[in-house]
Amino acid sequence: MTELFADLPADVPARLRARLVTDAEREGILDVAYRTVDTPVGSLLLAATPAGLLRIVYSTTGHDAALADLAERVSPRILHAPARLDAVVRQLDEYFTGRRRTFDVPLDLRLATGFRRAVLSHLADIGYGRTESYAEVAAAAGSPRAVRAVGTACATNPVPVVLPCHRVVRSDGTSGGYVGGAAAKQALLTLEAA
Structure with a gap:
């Protein structure tokens, strides 16, 4: 051939x-x-x-x-x-490269529904260089006791980085899990802390 x-x-x-x-x-x-x-x-x-x-x-x-x-x-x-x-x-x-703090591309979030969609909507409100605990995100999304569900929503975030689930950490300040792995989450948090 x-x-x-x-x-x-x-x-x-x-x-x-x-x-x-x-x-x-x-x-x-x-x-x-x-x-x-x-x-x-x-x-x-x-x-x-x-x-x-x-x-x-x-x-x-x-x-x-x-x-x-x-x-x-x-x-x-x-x-x-x-x-x-x-x-x-x-x-x-x-x-x-440190020249952008928010994203302004149109999103198609059809892959997320219900509470997961509410969590994703809140992620954009967590400012660059800031973090929130899973509990804080659960409360902001309207279900203060749904801490584990926030973890699931972050783990299934269809557009990580753009919707910054890496900014969601454990209540004790440790990073917690991340769809891209622990090293990627730490790299993103370090980038934003600089």
Whole structure:
């Protein structure tokens, strides 16, 4: 098979992929665009719908598994379409270089419902460089006794970093768990403390 395409320019697969993305967007059949980006906390998979940023996935979770989950839960019409996520990548770069404290990209939070959605709504209110305990977040989300449910909401946050669940810590001040791992959580808290 390789010999068949040996005379084609090296950029043909990239051009064909770009044409596929353009055609899919024009026809309205690109439901989820994705790309990966290298950051100080590892490789992140970014996925967006026309409504906004849908997922940020750490490599520890598994990018392929996340894409398969999106294909099942949202739509099988998923394409590697990096340009749709340029604004998110720019804001993440600004965040990681200390030039951004909040994100202002549209979000598609369809993957979170009920109390989890209430927790996510509150996360944006936890200011840069600040932390809140799981108990404080539970109270702010309207269910003061739902401390464990806050932990679950943070662990299933579809857009970590952008909705800063890393700012939620234990009541004794220790960091607690994080979807990207303990090292990623500490790196984000250290970045914001600088």
